[in-house]
Structures are given as structure tokens and as C-alpha cells.
Amino acid sequence: MRPFACLVLALALPAAATAQERLLPDLRTAARAAPRDYDAQLALGRALLDAGRFREATQALTRAARLRRTDPAAQYEPIRVHFAEGNHQRARAACRAIERVARDSALARVCTARAFLAWNRSGRAFEELEAALAQSPDDYEALLALGDAHRLRAAVPEAEAAYRRAIAVRPGSSEPHLGLGMLYAQANRSADALAALRRAHELAPESPDVDYWLGRLQTGEPAVQHLRDAVANRPGWAPALASLGDALSASGQHQEAIGIFRQAIRADAHLASARAGLGRALMQAGNLEEAEAALNQAVQLVPNDAESATALADLFARTDRVEEAYAQYRRAADLDPRNPEPLTSAARLAVAEGRPVLAVGYLQRVLAAHPSHAPALALLGDVMRQRSDNAQARELYQRALSGTGDVDRSAIQSALRALGVR
Numbered sequence: 001m002r003p004f005a006c007l008v009l010a011l012a013l014p015a016a017a018t019a020q021e022r023l024l025p026d027l028r029t030a031a032r033a034a035p036r037d038y039d040a041q042l043a044l045g046r047a048l049l050d051a052g053r054f055r056e057a058t059q060a061l062t063r064a065a066r067l068r069r070t071d072p073a074a075q076y077e078p079i080r081v082h083f084a085e086g087n088h089q090r091a092r093a094a095c096r097a098i099e100r101v102a103r104d105s106a107l108a109r110v111c112t113a114r115a116f117l118a119w120n121r122s123g124r125a126f127e128e129l130e131a132a133l134a135q136s137p138d139d140y141e142a143l144l145a146l147g148d149a150h151r152l153r154a155a156v157p158e159a160e161a162a163y164r165r166a167i168a169v170r171p172g173s174s175e176p177h178l179g180l181g182m183l184y185a186q187a188n189r190s191a192d193a194l195a196a197l198r199r200a201h202e203l204a205p206e207s208p209d210v211d212y213w214l215g216r217l218q219t220g221e222p223a224v225q226h227l228r229d230a231v232a233n234r235p236g237w238a239p240a241l242a243s244l245g246d247a248l249s250a251s252g253q254h255q256e257a258i259g260i261f262r263q264a265i266r267a268d269a270h271l272a273s274a275r276a277g278l279g280r281a282l283m284q285a286g287n288l289e290e291a292e293a294a295l296n297q298a299v300q301l302v303p304n305d306a307e308s309a310t311a312l313a314d315l316f317a318r319t320d321r322v323e324e325a326y327a328q329y330r331r332a333a334d335l336d337p338r339n340p341e342p343l344t345s346a347a348r349l350a351v352a353e354g355r356p357v358l359a360v361g362y363l364q365r366v367l368a369a370h371p372s373h374a375p376a377l378a379l380l381g382d383v384m385r386q387r388s389d390n391a392q393a394r395e396l397y398q399r400a401l402s403g404t405g406d407v408d409r410s411a412i413q414s415a416l417r418a419l420g421v422r
Contacts, residue, residue: 021051021208021232021234021235022206022232022233023047023206024047024048027040027043027044027047028044030044031043031044031060036067038064038074041060041061041063041067042060042064042077044060045060045061045063046061046077049061049080049081050208050233051234051235052208052234052236052237054084057081058078058081061077061078061080061081062078064077064078065078069101070101072101072105072107073107075097075098076098076141078094079091079095079114082115083114083117083118086118086119087118088118088119088121091111091118092112095108095115098111104135105135106135106136106139106142107132107141109128109129109131109132109135109142110128110129110139110142110145112128113125113126113128113129113132113145114145117152120152122149122152125145126146126149129145129149138165138169139169140166143162143163143165143166143169144163144166144176147160147162147163147166147176147183151186154186156187159179159183160180160183163176163179164176164180166179172203174199174203174204174207174210175200177196177197177200177203178196178204178207178210178213180193180196181193181194181196181210184196185213185217190217193213193217194217194218197210197214197217198214206233207233208229208230208231208233208240209230211227212226212227212230212243215240215243215244215247216243219247219250220250220251221251223247223250224244224247224251224253227240227244227247228244230243230244231244236263236267238265238267238268238271238274239264239268239271239273241260241261241263241264241267242273242277245257245258245261245264245274245278245281246277248260248281249277249281249284254285257277257281258278258282258285261274261277261281262278264277270301272298272299272302272305272308273305273307273308275295276295276305276307276308276311279291279293279294279295279311279312280311280314282294283311283315283318288315288318288319292312295308295311295312295315296312298312299312304335305335306332306335306336306342309328309329309331309332309342310342310345312328313325313326313327313328313332313342313345314345316328322353325346326346326349326350329342329343329345329346329349329362330342330346333346333365337369340366340369340370340373340375340376340405341375343362343363344363344375344376347359347360347363347366347379348379351379356383356387359380360383363379363383367380372399372402372403373403373405374400374401374403374407375400375405375406375407377396377397377400377403378396378397378400378407378408378411378412380396381393381394381396381397381400381415384396385415385419390419390420394416397416397419397421400412401413
């Protein structure tokens with residue numbers, strides 16, 4: 001599901017940033033009216049950063065820093081842009097300015113740690129953060145960075161503890177709640193992720209990062225609306241545009257999705273997920289030739305992208321190139337063994353082609369790794385029913401009803417009634 005640049009940006013956002021693209025005109029006016037007002041320049045800079053306007057953010061935050069040359073916290077503000085851009089070298093060089101103002105301070109160590117996180121070097125970051133917290137155990141920036149560092153390592157209990165300590169220090173900040181939401185989402189704890197993200201949204205209703213993750217974790221109109229808000233507050237944000245296209249496609253709005261995917265590709269021509277999404281949307285709209293071109297481009301950009309391989313397999317299946325489809329489904333399954341859908345789709349194609357033995361082989365492979373995958377259980381139930389193995393079919397249908405994944409429950413219940421189960 002996701003580019004490291006998005007992760008870096010979410011790691012680097014400033015505390016309590018609630019004003020983004022839609023509020024920028026008023027903030028610009030206020031900053032121009034009071035060029036010596038530190039708070040006005042800071043508010044504009046933070047909003048520009050959150051809106052993804054890095055060059056302007058650097059200018060505004062640098063103006064703010066010049067107004068308080070001896071304040072380490074003020075000198076830290078422009079460096080946030082380098083963290084967001086993932087530019088380790090510039091961030092590390094800029095952190096030396098803080099070291100000159102406050103050598104060996106907790107903030108100087110946090111700055112260095114953030115520079116390493118921008119380089120995806122969490123091990124080096126821990127050294128600095130441990131030293132910072134030894135000096136100042138309740139330093140909010142250090143605790144937040146510690147949570148992010150543990151999250152990069154998928155260390156759930158450690159990240160959770162750090163974020164909760166940050167929340168205790170600064171209850172009104174959205175960032176630790178966003179961090180928790182991302183942590184839980186990556187650990188497949190969707191309910192916990194949504195709870196944390198909704199709290200973040202209460203605290204920062206204009207945050208594009210919060211809306212992005214809320215959109216990714218939901219379906220239907222809630223997903224579409226959150227993702228619309230994310231791209232409204234951070235225009236040209238390619239991953240959010242691609243996710244919005246996915247949400248629109250899932251809601252059947254394929255023509256609008258095609259336009260959104262094209263925007264994502266214009267923003268980032270190398271984003272394979274946008275090209276894969278465009279291919280799927282074009283396929284749903286019946287434009288198969290252009291869909292295949294888009295999917296081939298996605299596979300060329302990221303050859304090990306399972307999502308693109310699956311979409312290409314779907315297209316091959318739809319255009320009666322079944323052997324190519326089977327090969328792509330197997331390739332997608334090998335690329336992402338945790339995802340049962342490619343082989344389930346291969347089995348579905350085999351059933352449609354009248355090849356039940358092949359279908360059973362695929363489904364057994366799925367269920368060996370995912371024994372509660374409801375679509376595979378229901379499909380295997382269909383095969384067993386065709387073979388008149390009614391006892392096995394009944395058991396599989398019943399397991400499907402209590403399994404995980406989307407299935408047509410009414411169809412399964414109808415099949416069970418036909419087998420004598422009331």
C-alpha cells in the first residue's frame with residue numbers, strides 16, 4: 001500500500017498544525033500585515049508545510065527563525081521542511097545551527113534523530129533520542145520522534161508507549177494520535193486505528209495526513225470525503241489522489257476516478273499505484289486497450305508490485321487470455337503471500353473455465369495460509385457442491401459465514417437451504 005515519502009511527511013509535521021490550503025489566504029494576509037510578528041510567520045510556515053508547499057514553507061519559517069535567532073525552538077522550525085522532504089543531508093547540516101545555539105540540548109539531539117529518520121536510519125536515531133530523554137524525560141518532540149522511530153521498526157508496544165507519553169505531555173496535539181493511527185493501521189488493527197485517527201481529526205480537522213489515513217481505512221462515501229479533503233488541503237499530493245481514485249472506483253464512479261488517477265500521474269509519473277488504479281478504472285469503464293497500456297506501465301515501474309500484477313491478471317482474464325491470467329495471479333501471490341485475493345481470483349477463473357481440479361489446487365493453497373478467508377471457503381463450497389459432496393459443501397459454507405472477507409451472504413445462505421440447512 002505505500003511510498004516512503006508519505007511516511008516521512010507524516011513523521012515531520014509540526015505540533016498542532018490545523019491550518020492548511022483552504023486557510024492560507026488569511027494566514028498570508030496576517031503575515032504580510034505583521035512581518036515582525038513571530039507567531040504570524042510561524043503559523044503561515046507551518047500551514048504551508050502541511051499543505052506540501054515546501055519552498056514557501058522554508059521562506060516563511062526562515063523569516064520566523066530570524067526573528068528569534070537565539071531561540072533553538074525557532075531555529076528548529078525551518079528544518080522541519082527538510083525532514084518532510086526526506087533530505088537527510090540538508091537536515092543534518094541545518095541541525096548544526098541548533099547545536100551552535102544550544103550544544104548538546106535535547107532539541108539538538110531530536111533534530112539529529114529526525115535527520116536520521118528522514119534517511120530511514122532508525123538505529124542512529126535511537127541513540128540521539130535516548131540521550132535527549134535522559135536529559136529531558138518529558139520532552140514532547142523527543143517522545144513523538146521516539147514513537148515514530150519505533151513505528152518504522154513495527155515495534156508496536158514500544159511505539160504505543162512513546163506516543164501515549166507524548167499525549168500525556170501535550171494532550172491537545174494531534175500528532176501522537178496520528179502516529180498511533182498509522183501504527184495500528186500497519187499492524188492491521190483497524191478499529192484501534194480509526195479510533196486514534198478520529199481523535200486526531202477532532203484536534204486537527206484540516207490535517208491532510210489525518211484525512212488521508214481515515215480515507216484509506218474506510219470505504220464508500222466516508223472514504224471519498226476524507227480523501228477529497230486531503231487533496232484539497234494538500235493539492236497535487238499524488239498518493240492521496242491515487243487513494244481517492246481507488247475509493248471512487250470502489251464506489252462505481254469510474255469516470256471521475258480516471259480523471260483523478262490522471263492527476264496523480266501528472267503529479268508523480270513514477271507512482272505505480274496510480275497507473276495500476278488508472279488501468280483498473282479504465283478496465284471497468286470498458287477501455288481495455290488503454291487499460292492494458294496503463295497496467296503494463298505500472299508493472300514496468302515497479303516489477304515487484306503485487307497490486308499491479310493482480311490488476312493485469314484481471315485484464316487478461318477479461319480478455320480471454322486465461323493462461324497469461326493464471327501466470328500473473330501466481331506471480332502476484334508470490335509477490336504478496338499475505339494477500340489471499342490473487343489465488344482466489346485464479347480459482348474463480350478456473351471455476352468459470354470448467355477446471356475444478358485447478359480451482360481446488362488454488363483454493364487449498366489459499367486456505368493453507370488463510371484458513372478463515374471467506375471468499376475462498378465459499379468458492380470451494382461451490383466446487384464441492386458441484387461434485388455432490390454435500391457434507392463438505394455445507395461445512396465450507398458455514399465456515400465462510402463466520403470467516404473474514406467480503407462474501408455474498410444471501411447467496412451462501414440460499415445454497416445452505418438448498419442443501420437442507422435451515
